[in-house]
Amino acid sequence: MSSSEPLLSVNDLHVQFDTDGGVVRAVDGVSFDVDRGETVCVVGESGSGKTVSCEAITKIIDIPPGRVSGEVLFDGENLVEANQKRLEKVRGGRIGHIFQNPQGALNPVYTVGTQIIEAVQLHRDVKKRVARERAIELLDRVGIPEAASRVDDYPHEFSGGMRQRVVIAMALAAEPDLLIADEPTTALDVTIQAQILRLLRDLQEEFNMGIVFITHDLGVVAEIADRVVVMYAGKVMERGDVYELFEDPAHPYTQALLECLPGRGDATEAIGGSLPDPTDPPDGCRFNPRCQYAIEECRVGDQVPPIGVDGPDDDHCASCIYYRDGFDASTVRGQANTMADTEEVRSDGGRPGGDAE
Ligand SMILES: Nc1ncnc2c1ncn2[C@@H]1O[C@H](COP(=O)(O)OP(=O)(O)OP(=O)(O)O)[C@@H](O)[C@H]1O
Numbered sequence: 611m612s613s614s615e616p617l618l619s620v621n622d623l624h625v626q627f628d629t630d631g632g633v634v635r636a637v638d639g640v641s642f643d644v645d646r647g648e649t650v651c652v653v654g655e656s657g658s659g660k661t662v663s664c665e666a667i668t669k670i671i672d673i674p675p676g677r678v679s680g681e682v683l684f685d686g687e688n689l690v691e692a693n694q695k696r697l698e699k700v701r702g703g704r705i706g707h708i709f710q711n712p713q714g715a716l717n718p719v720y721t722v723g724t725q726i727i728e729a730v731q732l733h734r735d736v737k738k739r740v741a742r743e744r745a746i747e748l749l750d751r752v753g754i755p756e757a758a759s760r761v762d763d764y765p766h767e768f769s770g771g772m773r774q775r776v777v778i779a780m781a782l783a784a785e786p787d788l789l790i791a792d793e794p795t796t797a798l799d800v801t802i803q804a805q806i807l808r809l810l811r812d813l814q815e816e817f818n819m820g821i822v823f824i825t826h827d828l829g830v831v832a833e834i835a836d837r838v839v840v841m842y843a844g845k846v847m848e849r850g851d852v853y854e855l856f857e858d859p860a861h862p863y864t865q866a867l868l869e870c871l872p873g874r875g876d877a878t879e880a881i882g883g884s885l886p887d888p889t890d891p892p893d894g895c896r897f898n899p900r901c902q903y904a905i906e907e908c909r910v911g912d913q914v915p916p917i918g919v920d921g922p923d924d925d926h927c928a929s930c931i932y933y934r935d936g937f938d939a940s941t942v943r944g945q946a947n948t949m950a951d952t953e954e955v956r957s958d959g960g961r962p963g964g965d966a967e
């Protein structure tokens with residue numbers, strides 16, 4: 611594999627669930643890449659398909675009722691086609707996962723040491739004594755004080771923040787090339803959250819890991835992302851470098867999301883309306899019923915595929931018809947300036963994300 615290939619390349623990924631209420635199209639043609647040493651943040655409102663997209667990478671999805679199609683190239687191997695045995699080897703091996711709730715990741719009846727040792731031995735043929743040394747090293751590395759004695763403690767003997775560090779140590783036990791972190795700091799208080807983010811960044815540098823980081827906190831995105839994928843109703847609305855995306859959000863949905871930034875308000879409230887029914891999404895752009903710029907062309911056919919914002923070769927892409935030839939992108943792009951003005955007003959005491967009537 612040439613090193614210029616991305617570490618992970620997700621192409622036209624689909625995940626559907628057969629339910630009594632119909633077919634839920636949780637992930638509906640999602641594409642994005644992750645390079646080594648890079649952090650890609652996946653953002654979007656609750657229910658937009660962030661978790662399912664990332665679970666589909668190593669297929670930790672119940673099949674049935676789920677169905678996965680498309681392509682997930684990990685170091686050149688299509689994991690969508692991989693068998694169960696192969697996937698089990700990849701999970702917790704070259705691809706580590708950290709979930710929102712650290713409780714679920716740790717077994718309460720075993721010491722954290724036992725669990726990390728097991729994770730180490732699963733992927734490395736080493737004696738228990740060596741694996742135990744490695745477990746202590748890892749606990750120390752993630753910032754657990756007195757790791758040599760804490761290794762024999764049970765999960766409940768750790769605070770929430772310390773437990774999440776243990777989970778990170780476990781995810782790192784096999785020195786993964788890719789770490790998938792699904793809202794790993796949401797349950798933690800702000801100070802601990804900042805420490806964990808710093809820790810992940812340090813570890814990333816040390817191991818040259820690619821990280822997929824799911825969050826709906828744009829403050830976190832600004833802090834850790836190199837690139838951002840904005841999801842809405844199972845589709846990618848916008849993708850790009852974090853700086854460009856914050857400075858010059860191209861899709862009206864991203865613009866609306868960013869308007870919630872200063873107060874970190876609930877996007878669903880601030881934007882008005884709600885996510886479409888996942889069993890019966892609207893035609894055209896999934897966001898059109900809530901979009902102030904929506905025209906007739908936005909309400910028909912399928913979501914337009916990502917279009918380079920500043921020309922066909924631009925990595926900054928938006929799935930918005932206004933970026934098509936023959937449409938006037940300035941109609942939607944003017945919004946960025948208006949937003950800067952709004953934010954100035956807000957910092958003078960306005961109510962960010964307040965109820966719009
Ligand atoms: N096992 C399942 N069966 C049916 N529908 C499911 C299943 N798992 C997820 N879904 C649906 O898929 C859609 C996407 O869910 P997902 O958990 O990926 O959203 P999310 O963006 O991660 O949201 P949150 O921010 O709340 O974590 C939702 O409509 C959800 O109800």
Ligand code: NI
Binds near residue numbers: 792
């Ligand atoms: Ni989620």
